[in-house]
Amino acid sequence: MSQLPVVVVGAGPVGCTAALLLARRGIDVLLLERRPAPPAVPRAVHLDDEALRALADAGVAEEFLAVSRPMAGLRLLDAGHRVLAEFARDPGAGRHGWPQASMFHQPDLEAVLRAAVDRAPRVTLRAPAEVTGLTERPDRSVTVALAGGARLDAAAVLGCDGAHSTVRRLTGARMRTLARPDRWLVVDLRAPSPLPVWPGVHQVCDPARAATFMPVSGDRYRFETRLLDGGTAAALTAPEVLRPLLAPFGADGAEVVRAAEYVYRAQVADRWRRGRVLLAGDAAHLTPPFVGQGLGLGLRDVHQLAWKVAAVVTGGADDALLDTHGAERGPHARALVRMAALVGGLMTGGGAGAVPVRRAVLAAVGRVPALAAYATDSRTPPLRRGPLVDRGGPAGRRLAGTLVPRARVRVDGRECRLDDVLGSGTAVLALAPSGLTLTAGGRRALLDDVDGALTAWLGGGRARWVVVRPDRVVRAAG
């Protein structure tokens, strides 16, 4: 095994998760952070249950659930705040055993992850440490130059250093714009007593005053509104202007904790890898927030990358495995970023004439497969066909590239979730005459499918067997 650590640049949620995932695979990680302490600014507020699979594999799902709140879904309102449509999310146990959607205050998640990093013997956090150069060596390892002159050698480098990524710049990757940038005001609020609002995301579909309102967690709420031409954050946050905008949500008495202008960008990197330097999270993509997928995309990036990097740096796989990172994550990120921009435009764009169009489009959502899957079930698009995703045959087309449900199972009389018995390698689930079998880690076991969810899922995919990758993505089905 290589003695060199993997260097993860950026100790935000994506970088910390990457470090924990690698450490759990026995890899030493040096986590570098430019800032001496996490920034005290709230950012992401939403994660779906697919992204939670990554936090669970990093060992922090229960702690995340303790600081988050189940979210009821997305409600579209007209200018008069009448409900146009509602896309519900299961606040109980969805197909992965958790609420389908959760709201949280990002600093709470960062505290959970930093505490896990501090507990992880294989992870060393160095902050402040600023990367200034990356040089590939003949043996494919990477020399990382730090501000101040220090140099260190890494088996691989993961650039999880955010929107203004130094690693991206050093690899020569460029962001490609997929939709026009959009200026919004984002206001974080705290209310002295709980507000009587529906516990989901409210999207006001009024082109003249497009707005979003959502309970976050505890006493925290968020309000967002588009800055129209010439509008400024300062003008809109004047109490006499802001209060009437908050009043329909009962939030006019709330304390403004922070108000900032944000430019929502829809961008994806044109390359995700140079040698053993790989990009993930906001370093690789920026998305408008309308489907709440910014952080989820980043967590999925590192969930699908960590096992590949671990395999390559321990000599278990050829470097070519790393080609699949951008090949898989690029199309997935582009699909979701485009979907977010499209949904944002449909919900908030156009002029007065857009109102009937919006109603017609809403009625048609169910006929666009990717939108329908997202709207009704919060499922993100499957990974495209590639060396690790065999979408051949009817079952492969239905199931390969999607996540296997984290169903309730009983093995040897013990009830648990599927992930608890899948192990850290490739696994095969199959319907045999004796029942459902799992082959993982060289062991074959009979699974009792407690709720019948796995059998139903296989049946829905017309499959009798699936091969599941270490990141819980179905590799092949038949």
Ligand SMILES: O=C(O)CCc1cccc(O)c1
């Ligand atoms: O569709 C969902 O489940 C997420 C909706 C969402 C979450 C966070 C912000 C936002 O604008 C929409």
